[in-house]
Amino acid sequence: MDRYVERGASWTALAYGPGFALLGFLAELLTGATHTVAWVIVGLGLAAITAPWVYARRRFLTVRVTGEALWQGRERLPLTDIAEVADVGAPTGARVLGGGWTTPNKYDSLPIRLTDGTVVLAWAKDVEALRTVLQEARTA
Secondary structure: OEEEEEOOOOOOHHHHHHHHHHHHHHHHHHOOOOOOHHHHHHHHHHHHHHHHHHHHHHEEEEEHHHHHHHHOOOEEEEEEEEEEEOOOOOOOOEOOOOOOOOOOOOOOOEEEEEEOEEEEEEEOOOOHHHHHHHHHHOOO
């Protein structure tokens, strides 16, 4: 059961390319000459280009808290390893969860103290919600 989920991207982004192509086709209808096949190819091409981007963002930038673990991308951190999530300072060089060198762009960091005393950086777009869920999950 998921207590918290923050997807890296939505599959609805695949509709942007075909939507753009539809707008182009409708604009051509106003001029009289239409290139239906070309617009279909453009729409499918843009959707095909967008699909790997959405897949990668969903795989590597999804934040999830289950009953047992915090998932940051493909990295799993058991909740039993978390000692503290409130008032933890982030030391220079703290390891970023999820395998990256830095916190992903447009994400805020949340320092977490582990039971072994080390501090790691979790990340989310809504850090306060993640902190609240992690505090509740630790006490449950």
